[in-house]
Amino acid sequence: MTREEKSIAIGDLTAQLAGTNIVYVADISGLNAETTSNLRRACFKAGIKLEVVKNTLLAKAMEASTNDYGDLPSTLKGNTSIFIADVANAPAKIIKEFRKKSDKPVLKGAFINQEIYIGDNLLDSLVNLKSRDEVIGEIIGLLQSPAKRVLSALLNNAESKGEAAE
Numbered sequence: 082m083t084r085e086e087k088s089i090a091i092g093d094l095t096a097q098l099a100g101t102n103i104v105y106v107a108d109i110s111g112l113n114a115e116t117t118s119n120l121r122r123a124c125f126k127a128g129i130k131l132e133v134v135k136n137t138l139l140a141k142a143m144e145a146s147t148n149d150y151g152d153l154p155s156t157l158k159g160n161t162s163i164f165i166a167d168v169a170n171a172p173a174k175i176i177k178e179f180r181k182k183s184d185k186p187v188l189k190g191a192f193i194n195q196e197i198y199i200g201d202n203l204l205d206s207l208v209n210l211k212s213r214d215e216v217i218g219e220i221i222g223l224l225q226s227p228a229k230r231v232l233s234a235l236l237n238n239a240e241s242k243g244e245a246a247e
Contacts, residue, residue, distance in 0.1 A: 095145045095146055097130075099148075101165050102194045103167065106189040107163075107189055108159055109160065110185070112186075123178070123179075128166065129164050129172055130165040134161055134163055135161075140154045148192065150197065169193045173210070189201070
């Protein structure tokens with residue numbers, strides 16, 4: 082790869098990183114062609130971009146980015162793939178699903194909304210993260226619940242008074 086090609090690749094990676102708040106770094110080496118194809122297909126269906134990257138280029142792109150990736154560049158050893166997503170727990174769910182049949186992909190780390198997660202031991206925690214829409218739905222449900230109870234109580238009270246008057 083020439084210096085110019087490296088510069089272009091770093092620029093492309095930096096632009097990808099700037100366009101997202103959710104990046105997972107994993108090792109998918111050792112997967113056979115069929116499994117890799119299935120992983121790519123599952124990522125595509127979930128709206129996740131999966132890309133195999135060179136460690137040095139990704140490290141330079143992280144350095145050039147406006148985001149603070151903390152210790153995440155220290156995980157860039159061996160084979161590295163990045164999962165770029167819009168939903169925080171989507172890559173974790175796919176990794177966990179594929180781990181039922183094999184020991185790969187191995188999660189190296191993740192950058193989710195300015196938070197850094199390092200280590201494969203955090204996979205279960207990342208799977209359980211709630212998406213923005215799920216959190217908003219829960220909040221709306223919680224806010225509606227007291228109002229529904231008050232309305233229900235008022236309606237029941239009005240009905241019982243109406244029956245008593247008859």
